[in-house]
Amino acid sequence: MRLRNYLSFVTRAKSLEELWAAHTKEMAWFGFDRLLYGYTRYRTETSFGDPEDFVILSNHPKEYVEGFVYSGLYFHAPMLRWALNNEGAGSWRLINQMVASRTLTPAEQKxxxxxxxMGVTVGYTISFNSVSARSKGAISLCARPDLGQDEVDAIWEAHGEDILLMNNIAHLKILTLPHVAPNRALTRRQREALEWVGDGKTTQDIAMLMGLTPATVEKHLRLAREALSVETTAQAVMKAALHNQMFVIEA
Known part of the structure; x- marks a missing residue:
């Protein structure tokens, strides 16, 4: 599935699982067998937000993802720092140059x-265009263990434009698909109640429309707030919308 077929497939993908399986396969064809995609809508000057709210996709071993992402190492990663200040593709040769010049900070050295x-030393990072100051997305493409950075740079010279295009299209598609951490997923009833709130209905209206008591509607809204880890129903509506959990077409 090269470029034209890949782009056609991506536009029709219905789930993150379907998209990610195809994307990892295509990147492996170019020599990048381990990928780590991350996206946040909750970036501030000092934080990327709650990791539970990140969109994280990876085919790295579980211990790598847990060590790099959930222990917080990502925050000091040199190529992530590069991604925050640049857009496009960056060779990991930059890290080797920092090591050689001894300019890594203690946190970056760690x-x-x-x-x-973990064998994650050769590859490229792609930093996606940001649509707001609060959002940021990037993907690291780690090369097979048998490839050196010179070989990977040569692959990029030959195929980099296609690889960059494929990753940018995949990123844009990911933004349209439902995504949420398992403990933040809404039930059908919670989602329906929030959808009616988003349409401007009162609790009494929603109770009548859903065939429930007002107390039961309030219960669904409370559980939705808890699932999304927010304080108000308005925040829950906004967060559910950002995660593409509102007005979902049921299979």
Missing amino acids: VYEFNRE
């Missing part, structure tokens, strides 16, 4: 050593 232990 990330470098972790990645080296």
Whole structure:
């Protein structure tokens, strides 16, 4: 499935699972067998938000994702710092240059050593265009263990434009698909109640429309707030919409 067929497939993908399976296969064809995609809508000057709200997709081993993402190492990763200040593709040769010049901070050195232990040393990072100051997305493409950075740079010279296009299209598609951490998923009733709130209905209206008591409607809204980890129903509506959980077409 090269470029034309890939783009046609991506436009028709119905789920993150379907899209990610195809994307990892295509990137492996180019020599990148381990990917880590991350996206946040909750970035501030000092934080990327709650990791539970990140969209994280990866085919790295579980221990790598847990060590790199959920232990917080990602925050000090040199290529992530590069991604925050740049858009497009960046070779991991930059890390080797920082090591050689001894310009890594202690925190960055810790990330470098972790990645080296896990065999994550050769590859490219793509930083996607941001649509707001609060959002940021990037993907790291780790090369097969038998490839060196010189070989990967040569692959990029030959196929980089296609690889960049494929990743940008995949990123844009990901933004349209429902995504949420398992403990933040809404039930059908919770989602329906929030949808009616989003349409401007009162609790009494929603109770009549859903055939429930007002107390039961309030219960669904409370559980939706808890699932999404927000304080108000208005925040729940906004967060559910950002995660593409509102007005979902049921299979």
